[in-house]
Amino acid sequence: MTRSLVLAEVIDGVLAPVTAQAVTAAASLGGDVVLAVVTQEPHDLIEAASLVGVTEIVTVAAPGSDRDHEQALAAAAALVADVDPDQVLAGFTIRSSAYAAALGHLLDLGVVTDAIALRRDESGPLIATRSVYDGRVHAEVELDASRPGLVLVRPSTWEAAEPGGSPTVRSLAVDLPESRVRSVELVRPSGDVDLTRADVIFSVGRGVGSQENVAVFAEVAAKFGAALGSSRPIVDAGWLPASHQVGQTGTTVKPRLYVAFGISGALHHLAGMQNSQTIVVVNSDKNAPLFGHADVGAVEDIHDVVEQLNLLA
Amino acid sequence: MKVLVCVTQVLEVSTYVEFTADGRAVDPAFVTALVNEADLCAVEEALVLVEHAGDGEVVLVSAGEGEADEALRSALSLGPQRAVRAWADGVVASDPRSVAAALMAVVESESPDLVLTGVQSSDTGAQSVGPVLAAMWGVACVPVGRRLSASGSTLALEREFEGGIVERVEVDLPAVVTVQVGANTPRYGSFKDKMRAKKADIDVVVPSSLPPSRTTVARLCVALTGAGRSLELIEGGPAAVAARIADLVREVQS
Ligand SMILES: Cc1cc2nc3c(=O)[nH]c(=O)nc-3n(C[C@H](O)[C@H](O)[C@H](O)COP(=O)(O)OP(=O)(O)OC[C@H]3O[C@@H](n4cnc5c(N)ncnc54)[C@H](O)[C@@H]3O)c2cc1C
Numbered sequence: 001m002t003r004s005l006v007l008a009e010v011i012d013g014v015l016a017p018v019t020a021q022a023v024t025a026a027a028s029l030g031g032d033v034v035l036a037v038v039t040q041e042p043h044d045l046i047e048a049a050s051l052v053g054v055t056e057i058v059t060v061a062a063p064g065s066d067r068d069h070e071q072a073l074a075a076a077a078a079l080v081a082d083v084d085p086d087q088v089l090a091g092f093t094i095r096s097s098a099y100a101a102a103l104g105h106l107l108d109l110g111v112v113t114d115a116i117a118l119r120r121d122e123s124g125p126l127i128a129t130r131s132v133y134d135g136r137v138h139a140e141v142e143l144d145a146s147r148p149g150l151v152l153v154r155p156s157t158w159e160a161a162e163p164g165g166s167p168t169v170r171s172l173a174v175d176l177p178e179s180r181v182r183s184v185e186l187v188r189p190s191g192d193v194d195l196t197r198a199d200v201i202f203s204v205g206r207g208v209g210s211q212e213n214v215a216v217f218a219e220v221a222a223k224f225g226a227a228l229g230s231s232r233p234i235v236d237a238g239w240l241p242a243s244h245q246v247g248q249t250g251t252t253v254k255p256r257l258y259v260a261f262g263i264s265g266a267l268h269h270l271a272g273m274q275n276s277q278t279i280v281v282v283n284s285d286k287n288a289p290l291f292g293h294a295d296v297g298a299v300e301d302i303h304d305v306v307e308q309l310n311l312l313a
Numbered sequence: 314m315k316v317l318v319c320v321t322q323v324l325e326v327s328t329y330v331e332f333t334a335d336g337r338a339v340d341p342a343f344v345t346a347l348v349n350e351a352d353l354c355a356v357e358e359a360l361v362l363v364e365h366a367g368d369g370e371v372v373l374v375s376a377g378e379g380e381a382d383e384a385l386r387s388a389l390s391l392g393p394q395r396a397v398r399a400w401a402d403g404v405v406a407s408d409p410r411s412v413a414a415a416l417m418a419v420v421e422s423e424s425p426d427l428v429l430t431g432v433q434s435s436d437t438g439a440q441s442v443g444p445v446l447a448a449m450w451g452v453a454c455v456p457v458g459r460r461l462s463a464s465g466s467t468l469a470l471e472r473e474f475e476g477g478i479v480e481r482v483e484v485d486l487p488a489v490v491t492v493q494v495g496a497n498t499p500r501y502g503s504f505k506d507k508m509r510a511k512k513a514d515i516d517v518v519v520p521s522s523l524p525p526s527r528t529t530v531a532r533l534c535v536a537l538t539g540a541g542r543s544l545e546l547i548e549g550g551p552a553a554v555a556a557r558i559a560d561l562v563r564e565v566q567s
Contacts, residue, residue: 011475067472067480070453094474098456101441102448105410110527113439131536132437133326137339138536144527180453182483184469189477199565224562236495242477249457249473256565259558267438278565279542280558287328291544296561298547298554308555 002031002120005085007076008049009095010039010066015048018091018153020160025118025153026089027053027161029126034083035167038062038075046169051161058083059171067186069098070179076103078174085148087126092152094249104150110143113152114267126151134289135267155271189251191243198227200257203246203273205231207262207283207302211239217261220306223313229253229273231263247272261302265290314369314463316359317425318393319416319446320352321375322384323436336532348384351431353499355492356388358461359429360500366463370394372423376404376415382515389510390502397423401519405526409441416442417449418520427468428489432457435494443491454489455482459496 004026009016019035026033032055037045042059049057058079064071076099080088088103090096092114104111116138117129125145131154132139143149195201202221208214214234221228229246230239246253248268258276263269265281265288273279274293281294284301291297298305324344331340359371371393375381378400385396399419405411420428428450430443440456447454461470466486471479473493502510547554 067474069456094457097440098444098454101409101413101439101445102454104441104527105413105445105448105524108525108527111410111441112528113441127531130437133324133330133339134436135536136326136328137330138534139530140532140534142529142531144525144529147527149527180484180488181455183480184483185481187479187481200562224559225566226562233495245477248475250477252476257561259561278561280561282554282558293542294544295542296547296557297544298557300551300554304551305554305558308551309558312555312559 002029002086003083004029004031004033005079005083005088006033006035007079007088007090007096008035008037009091009093010037010045012066013039013041013044015045016091016093017160018093018155020051021155021158022089022091022153023051023053023161024158026087028118029087029120032056034058034085036060036079036083038072039066042171048163050165050167051163052165053161054165054167057167057169059169060174061171062176064176064179065183067095067183068179068181069095070181071176073099073102074176075174077106078172080107080148082172087148088150090152092154096152100150100152107148109148109150111150112141112143114154115151116154116157118151118153131267135292136289156274189243191241193227193243195227195229195244195246195251195253198253198255200224200226201229201246201253201255202226202259202261203229203231203263204234204261205263206233208234211237213303214239217306220310220313223310226259231269260290261306263290264288265293314363314366314427315372315423315425316362316369317372317374317420317423317428318352318355318359318388319374319428319430319442320356320384320388321349321434322346322377322381323349323434325436330535332533337530339533346380346383348387349431349434351433351435351492351494353388353391354494354496355429355431356391356393357497357499358492360392362427362461362463372397372425374399374416374419376400376412377406385515386510386513389513390507391500392502392506396513396515397518398515399518399520401523403523404520407437407530408526408528409439410445410524411526413442413446413449414523415520416446418518420446420450422518426466426486427463428487430489430491432491432493440491443489447489450487450489452487452489453484454491455484456491457493458490459493461490
């Protein structure tokens with residue numbers, strides 16, 4: 001029987017949604033699913049971690065912050081030695097990616113990051129599917145069956161396992177090193193907009209071209225009662241404050257209507273808006289990957305469209 | 314201060330793709346090669362660090378066969394002093410651990426104070442080479458970094474997390490940092506640097522030992538798009554598009 005070890009992601013003392021999704025991915029392989037919770041107060045999380053499909057919870061009390069990837073690496077290495085899994089799963093997130101490949105090297109595991117599907121045919125090797133080349137191509141990667149595999153699953157790809165399981169619980173004591181990466185200051189986002197509350201978001205990407213043009217979109221968005229979002233390069237350029245950025249390292253939004261102007265559709269942007277109710281994409285490149293995630297699309301120059309929108313506002 | 318920057322060539326595939334006969338790679342007729350965007354941000358970050366330090370050099374390294382020289386030459390045109398290529402038969406380009414082992418041979422021969430990589434290769438996005446290289450070298454890694462500044466043997470920088478969280482951290486050198494895409498605006502090199510890059514000698518370092526590869530790309534296929542939605546295209550020009558968007562907004566707001 002196969003055994004999976006799922007490494008939970010804990011942020012600010014709460015189990016991140018990707019953990020329950022990784023449990024579903026692990027449970028789809030059958031066998032035992034051991035969920036490891038490494039955090040300062042793991043006992044506070046036992047109820048949340050008791051997900052359907054989890055057979056055992058192993059807790060590790062860890063003094064460092066949830067951003068301490070050197071601690072996470074040492075804890076994960078001890079957990080793999082203790083649990084002896086056939087595969088290890090975690091979310092494809094910045095926190096996990098910070099140590100996953102190092103763990104793979106230290107323990108000689110096969111590593112696949114950003115998996116969107118996972119299967120094992122009969123007693124064959126584990127096969128993980130990755131989405132590559134802007135999502136145009138899928139690659140099936142075989143993990144060497146002679147060693148455990150380590151798979152980071154893409155968030156929002158598997159359904160979340162439901163609460164209400166009844167796993168056994170035990171703790172594992174691990175000597176954890178002090179991180180060589182010293183935290184000086186933590187800066188949480190703050191800003192002039194709260195995109196998560198907006199029903200309608202007009203979002204601009206690199207196609208907007210200049211700061212003056214951002215102002216045009218801001219004005220039209222305001223006239224329509226829409227909040228103004230953006231892709232990351234607009235914030236990097238200093239054209240909008242960070243609170244406007246939608247995506248993995250920005251805000252995750254689920255408005256009733258998301259209109260993307262001149263945004264190509266990188267995975268990191270999709271991560272922040274793919275669950276919007278209706279998605280509209282305006283892009284002059286008919287091959288922009290974001291069209292593949294849209295309900296309504298137009299192959300047009302965004303400047304022409306905003307000019308017309310202004311007349312209708 | 315000596316900074317080693319890892320750069321790589323990435324592939325952009327056309328909308329219509331075909332694969333090689335073994336099904337494990339995209340047919341070269343359907344790809345365009347370019348330098349990875351985040352790597353150029355890493356080069357810019359390195360050049361600024363060395364300028365501020367007042368002395369030192371920026372050395373580029375790429376793990377790859379002959380075509381990696383193209384990526385090295387375009388990155389050299391921004392101003393780094395030298396470029397080295399790491400390769401041996403047996404390096405598995407699709408396996409970050411194998412790539413890192415090749416790069417490690419150059420880390421050993423150059424003994425830099427700092428190694429930078431881009432946060433990810435834009436084509437395959439594994440975000441793994443930096444962390445695995447740091448583990449091989451036995452130093453700390455700070456992933457998704459920007460705003461690097463060095464003082465003595467301490468590096469200060471910001472690292473990013475989901476949801477707009479930023480942590481200011483410090484780490485002792487030597488260390489590895491993966492530089493976030495868009496962390497800066499890479500410079501255009503001078504004409505002189507461009508000419509020098511064209512003619513530069515690129516030595517090849519051969520890694521002496523490679524780790525076993527535990528993953529194999531078994532098969533590529535064209536991704537079906539849709540993500541559960543079906544796309545309705547609006548025809549009829551900008552006015553028709555604007556009218557449809559205005560209708561959608563009013564539907565939501567009514
Ligand atoms: C770890 C990490 C985290 C990241 N986090 C985020 C994040 O939170 N949010 C985010 O957005 N990105 C994020 N990124 C960056 C992401 O990978 C992309 O680089 C970014 O989303 C691209 O933004 P864009 O679509 O605006 O630009 P581009 O990819 O350059 O696309 C611009 C688009 O505009 C179109 N266009 C140009 N001119 C016009 C015109 N006149 N009319 C119509 N269309 C036009 C083009 O056809 C193109 O499709 C992250 C990257 C990494 C590595």
